[in-house]
Amino acid sequence: MKFSFEFKAFFGIAVLVFIVNLLFTNDYTTFWNGAESDLLLASQIGEGTLALFPEMKMITVSKLIGFQAFMLRLPAVMILLFSLVGFWFYGRKVFGDKTTLFTILVLMSSFLVPNLSKWATGDAWLFASHLLTAVTLILYIKRPTRGTLIASVLFAILGLGTNFYATALFLLPLLAYWFLRHPQGKKIALLIHLPAIILFGAYTFLYQKGAVAGSYLAPFELSIPKYLGVSLLGMLPWIAFLPAAIRDMIGKMKKNEEMSIITSGWLLAGLLSFSISLQAAFAFLIAKQIQAFFHPNYPYTNWVKTFGVLNIIGAFVGGMVLMVNGFYLLEMEGFRLGMSVGAVYWILGFIGVVGLMGKRHNLMLGGMAASGLLLTFFFWARIGPVMESFRGMPAQVSSAAAATGKSEVLYFLSEEEVPKNYKVEGMKNFQSVMTIGLKDMQSVRPTVKDAMVYKNEIPAAFRLSKDTKIDTIVGRKGLGEELKWLVVSK
Numbered sequence: 007m008k009f010s011f012e013f014k015a016f017f018g019i020a021v022l023v024f025i026v027n028l029l030f031t032n033d034y035t036t037f038w039n040g041a042e043s044d045l046l047l048a049s050q051i052g053e054g055t056l057a058l059f060p061e062m063k064m065i066t067v068s069k070l071i072g073f074q075a076f077m078l079r080l081p082a083v084m085i086l087l088f089s090l091v092g093f094w095f096y097g098r099k100v101f102g103d104k105t106t107l108f109t110i111l112v113l114m115s116s117f118l119v120p121n122l123s124k125w126a127t128g129d130a131w132l133f134a135s136h137l138l139t140a141v142t143l144i145l146y147i148k149r150p151t152r153g154t155l156i157a158s159v160l161f162a163i164l165g166l167g168t169n170f171y172a173t174a175l176f177l178l179p180l181l182a183y184w185f186l187r188h189p190q191g192k193k194i195a196l197l198i199h200l201p202a203i204i205l206f207g208a209y210t211f212l213y214q215k216g217a218v219a220g221s222y223l224a225p226f227e228l229s230i231p232k233y234l235g236v237s238l239l240g241m242l243p244w245i246a247f248l249p250a251a252i253r254d255m256i257g258k259m260k261k262n263e264e265m266s267i268i269t270s271g272w273l274l275a276g277l278l279s280f281s282i283s284l285q286a287a288f289a290f291l292i293a294k295q296i297q298a299f300f301h302p303n304y305p306y307t308n309w310v311k312t313f314g315v316l317n318i319i320g321a322f323v324g325g326m327v328l329m330v331n332g333f334y335l336l337e338m339e340g341f342r343l344g345m346s347v348g349a350v351y352w353i354l355g356f357i358g359v360v361g362l363m364g365k366r367h368n369l370m371l372g373g374m375a376a377s378g379l380l381l382t383f384f385f386w387a388r389i390g391p392v393m394e395s396f397r398g399m400p401a402q403v404s405s406a407a408a409a410t411g412k413s414e415v416l417y418f419l420s421e422e423e424v425p426k427n428y429k430v431e432g433m434k435n436f437q438s439v440m441t442i443g444l445k446d447m448q449s450v451r452p453t454v455k456d457a458m459v460y461k462n463e464i465p466a467a468f469r470l471s472k473d474t475k476i477d478t479i480v481g482r483k484g485l486g487e488e489l490k491w492l493v494v495s496k
Contacts, residue, residue, distance in 0.1 A: 009107070016372060017111065023379045024114040028083045030386045032124055033076035035394055041127040045220040046078070057128040057220025059167040064126060075126075082130040086123040089134030090114075093286075096141045096157075100148050101290075108293035109286070111371075115378030116289065118223075118240030118282045128168040128220040129282055135165030136176050136283030140272050143180070147190045147268070169221050169281070176279035183271035188264070223280050234277065237284045243355065243378035244292045246314035246362065247299070250306035251291035254298075300367055314359045321352045336392065343388050351381040 009017075037043045045057055049064040063081050071077045090110050097106035113119050123130035142158035165173035223233060241248055255273075258266035269291060276284030298304050325348025332340030354377035361370025 009103075012368070016375075017107070020111060020114055020375055020379060023383060024120060025087070027120050027379065027382045027386065028086065028124055029076075029080075030383070031390050031394070032079045032083075033074075035075070035390065037075070038125055041129070041220055041222045041224070042125045045127060057131075057168055059164065060126070060128045060131055060220050078126040079124060082123050082126060085134050086119070086130040089130075089137050092134070092138050093141055096138065096145055096154075100141070100145045104297060105290070105293050108296050109289045111375055112241075112244050112289040112292050112296075113285060115243055115375040116240050116285055117242060117378065117382065118237065119285050120382055122222055122282055125222075127222060129222055131168040132165055132172055132221055132279075132281040133283050133286070135161050135168060135173060136276065136279060136281060137286045139165065139177070140180065140275070140283075140286070143184075144268055144272075147184070147188065169224055172221065172224055172279045172281045176275045176281070176283060179278050180271055180275035183274060184268070187267045187271065221281065223282055228280060230277070233280055237277075237282075237288070240282070240285055241288050241292070242317065243351075243358075243374050243381075244289075245317050246310050246359075246374075247292045247295040248288060249313055250309040251288075251295045253309070254295065254306065255291060296371070299362075299370075300365060311359075311362055314362045318352065318355050318359050321348070321355055324348065325352055339392075343392065347381065347384050347388055350384050351377050354380060 037046055045060060046064060049061045049068065060082075064078060067074075067077055067081070090113065094106055094110060097109070101109075119133065123133065138161040139158055142154050142161060146154045146158060162173065162177060165176065223236070228236070238245065238248070255266050255269055259270055269287065272290070273284070273287045276287045295306070295310070299307070299310060325344065328344035328348050329341050330344075332342075332344035334340070336343070354373050356373070358370050358373025358377060361367070361373055
């Protein structure tokens, strides 16, 4: 299918902004608590994890290049870009050029996919595996070839080696659902992927049981309502189309329409996997509605317009809250930050809604895509450095502790562990100090025993007593909480 020059130019600019968003600030941003810091620490101390492939990547990069945040995070970015190129290669063969390109545009301008793929975690790996496994299976149903089947199995193995639980919870429901509901479902019987599942299942349970999963949205970390809520927020720039897409899919399922069966299975598998792969299913459904919206007989016009207006109203209220909260935390600087970031999303989103109301394709598509892309850019350009000034404080603390020349160990303690005769407020947990440690902490580098503090399993030798010396060396108010760092002598 041929696209206009204007659309090609816009899509090219969108791709450039998307790549900038993926790489921006990755060189100096402090490692994020949770999946990124856990996976990084595990790779440094040799602790086995469920995230086999990302951990192997981290170990290899550390040995070849050293402890460089940008290089540790770069493979996830490359994996995400590869997944979108792969989706274009396979998806256009079964969905058509327009639907595939619109799906990619929606994903690039969403919030979860680009932001979680910036970090040295398994999220981008899972997304790539689940997206490409799903699209190659769909292509295999439509046009079965040996090459497509082999590609599907390889993509599934990538996911199983990234997070076994999430990928198993994606593959098994997907294959079972299509096997039972789709007329050609027997082509993708469970036996296709069973050897890979058994292989990685044995590896997981025999050698890696209970280890770090390596992704932010992983099974057993979130409840389904919370995970679904986060996933919906990820699609906020395009949320106007999502309710209509779901309703349209359900209506067609009752008629046993083929594509609705395929997409409902994809949606169910994405929901059960607790990964950002659900964003791909949402994006595909939205892309189909974008194409149908300008048809004269489109039945959900009022639905789309209503949720588009509600999104803009919510963005206005959210922007006001952001400005007030910014003023409370950082006075006028915070107010200006909240206003600039909120205004970018609201103005461009408003242009998108004007396009909806007037059925102006260019305004609608450009406004909604630009609102998501530029909000992400302005967040990392404006708010990111301010956040980093607070999140980077543990690095200053470790330097201050090392400069004292004492033998103290740096701890972040929970309030429950502090004796009554000590007054300590707003303590943070040990995980924050792990994120800046590893090879760069020198004399205050965390050890394996120290890491137990993060798990709230402090050994007796490290518990505080009346004779324990506590020195507060840094105290600063920021981002709504009082932060205190301690040097604790054993």
